[in-house]
Amino acid sequence: MAPVHIISPINVGHIDDVIELSKTKPDTIPQRFVRDITERPTIATLTPNKAPIITTPTHNNHHMPIIDFSNLSKHNTHELFLHELLNLATACQNWGFFQVVNHGVDLNLMESIEKMSNEFFMLPLEEKQKYPMLPGTIQGYGQAFVFSEDQKLDWCNMLALAIEPQHARNPNLWPKKPEKFSETLEEYSREVRKLCENLVKYIAIGLGLKEEAFDSMFGEAVQAIRINYYPACSRPELVMGLSPHSDGSALTVLQQAKGSPVGLQILKDGIWIPVHTLPNALVINIGDTIEVLTNGKYKSVEHRAVANENKDRLSLVTFYAPSYEVELGPMPEFVDANHPCKFRRYNHGEYSKHYVTHRLQGKKALDFAKIQTSNAF
Ligand SMILES: COC(=O)C(/C=C/C1=C(C)CCCC1(C)C)=C/O[C@H]1C=C(C)C(=O)O1
Ligand SMILES: O=C(O)CCC(=O)C(=O)O
Ligand SMILES: [Fe+2]
Numbered sequence: 001m002a003p004v005h006i007i008s009p010i011n012v013g014h015i016d017d018v019i020e021l022s023k024t025k026p027d028t029i030p031q032r033f034v035r036d037i038t039e040r041p042t043i044a045t046l047t048p049n050k051a052p053i054i055t056t057p058t059h060n061n062h063h064m065p066i067i068d069f070s071n072l073s074k075h076n077t078h079e080l081f082l083h084e085l086l087n088l089a090t091a092c093q094n095w096g097f098f099q100v101v102n103h104g105v106d107l108n109l110m111e112s113i114e115k116m117s118n119e120f121f122m123l124p125l126e127e128k129q130k131y132p133m134l135p136g137t138i139q140g141y142g143q144a145f146v147f148s149e150d151q152k153l154d155w156c157n158m159l160a161l162a163i164e165p166q167h168a169r170n171p172n173l174w175p176k177k178p179e180k181f182s183e184t185l186e187e188y189s190r191e192v193r194k195l196c197e198n199l200v201k202y203i204a205i206g207l208g209l210k211e212e213a214f215d216s217m218f219g220e221a222v223q224a225i226r227i228n229y230y231p232a233c234s235r236p237e238l239v240m241g242l243s244p245h246s247d248g249s250a251l252t253v254l255q256q257a258k259g260s261p262v263g264l265q266i267l268k269d270g271i272w273i274p275v276h277t278l279p280n281a282l283v284i285n286i287g288d289t290i291e292v293l294t295n296g297k298y299k300s301v302e303h304r305a306v307a308n309e310n311k312d313r314l315s316l317v318t319f320y321a322p323s324y325e326v327e328l329g330p331m332p333e334f335v336d337a338n339h340p341c342k343f344r345r346y347n348h349g350e351y352s353k354h355y356v357t358h359r360l361q362g363k364k365a366l367d368f369a370k371i372q373t374s375n376a377f
Contacts, residue, residue, distance in 0.1 A: 012135045013149035015142065019157050020125055022231035022312075032153050033239045039152070041265075041272075041306040042237055064266075064275055064283075065091035069195075070102035072202055089206035092286055096301035097266050099281040104198075105191045107280055113188040114257045118314055119178040120159065121229040131173045133160065138356045140173040144226075145243075145359050155239040155307045157229050163189045164223040165323075185225065189318065192253050193223055196320035199251055199284065207294065209333065214293070218250065219323030222352075226317045230263060233307040241305035241313070245360035248352065249287035249319035256283065257314035264315070267302040288351070288366050289322060292343045295330035302362050324349030343369040 016030060035041075070076070071084035091098035120128070133142035141159045159175070162168035163185075174182045200214040207213075215221075230241045241263055256264065256277045264283070265272040275283060291300045305315070322328065329345030346369050354368045 010136050010147055011149055012146045012151070015146060015153060017125055017142075017157060018153075018155050019121060019229060019231050022233065025234055027234065029233070029235050029238055033155055035152055035238060035240055039240065040237060041240060041304075064273075065095055065098040066278065066281070067091060067098050067100045067284075068102050069100050069104060069198075072198075085202060085206050088202055092203060092206070092290075092298045095266075095268070096286045096299050097275070097283065097303070098285075099275075099278050099283050100195075100199075101278070101281045103195050103282050105188075105195055105282065109184070109188050109191060110255060110280070111258070112184050113316060114255065114314065116178050116181045116184055117159075117227045117229075117316060118257070120175055120181060120227075121157065121314070123177060127177060128159075128175075131159070131175055133158075136357075139170050141175075145356075147357075147359055151359060152240075154243055155230060155233050155236075155241050156305070157231075158226050160224065160226040161185070162222075162224050163318075164193070165220055168222065168224075189223060189225060192318045193221075193320070195253060195282070196221070196223075196251055196318070200320075203251075203290070203298075207297070207333075209331075213331075214250070214290075217293070217322065217326065217328070219326050221250075222319075222321045222323060224319045224321075226319070228305070228313075228315045228317065230305060230307055230313040230315075232310055232312055234309065236307040236309050239307050241307045243360040244302050244304040244362050246291075246300035246302050246363045246366065247285060247287040247319060248289075248355035248365060249321040250289035250293075251320045252285045252287055253318040253320070254283040254285070255316040257316070259311075260313040260315070261308040261311045263305045263308060263313045265304055265306060267304075272304070287319070287321070288355075288369075289328065289348070291366065292328055292369055293331050293334075295334035295339055296342050297334055297339075300363070300366070321352070322348045324352060340373075342371055344371055 067088050071080045128141045131140045133140035133144060138144055139160050139162060143153060144160060201211045204213040205211050233239055262274045262276055264275040286298045286300050288300045290298050326348045327345055328348055330341050330343050335341045351368060355365045
């Protein structure tokens, strides 16, 4: 399938730029950003058969696992390798999220792309609007996943760009300012891609598969970046930084900018858990593709971002996914009498199209692939 470029005559109404809005320090938040009471960030989730749980800062006694990637390098002892591989497998199975340290992505490069991204978002609006994310499209500067006039908006502006394959890029949407932004992004993306290639190898080994099991299935992997900017909000309890969702990728690599407030939260056992910023670490999460391939052994975990009253927040998110051409479904290794097949086979290009043409809504996108039987879950 060809890369996803969707242009449809949809009416999304007027979308305020939240960075500009935040500069006015509004006493009243425009209604389009004010969430219904059940969707506000102080309410965790309405899990079936459970009362809604209020999220408070005291829910941070759970710690997301930290993987030391240097322990997985070939130069280490076999014992250390196996120990870290087990940590990785446990993190994938129990959390679907982990932080990696000593990941091999150059720290100066991380700092440069972070600095340049901040500079980009601080440019005058007219400059950023030279790269518009038009309604129904997914690349450029603006707000993604908005499909109707009455849809609530996230308190976030983003710059989203396809990185690989090259033909999926729209060079007109790559910012010319700040100077060297494009080449720095290119270099950063090359290093993050290497990390993803290594991660999928170790994840495969940890599952008892051949190290190339995922990579060979993915073909020429698709890579995209979304740089999210969440300006401070005078009423953060009323808005959502980024709506709850799972990622449509195989893996996602998230860099939380230095000095940014905590904003990312993951849904674990019905509770929204904040993810603390760990200097120089990258946050990794399992996306929908790996959930499907492992027949649900590893899950793509729902997450969201909340706004902060006093500080802006920046995150850089790389999506690593199979080629659009690839057909996917649960691998036979994960299907047996005790683990009935939960997902049908589908084309990843079709899944990408489905994902980017629907609003972010928890794990709903994955319904596209679910086999809907009463006893499958
Ligand atoms: C705003 O965009 C996203 O959040 C997003 C989109 C990524 C993409 C591009 C910016 C251009 C190339 C296509 C692609 C869909 C990868 C999220 O990415 C997730 C969703 C899917 C599906 C995926 O593979 O990654
Ligand atoms: O900003 C964050 O921490 C979360 C971003 C995210 O989940 C995404 O872009 O998919
Ligand atoms: Fe995400």
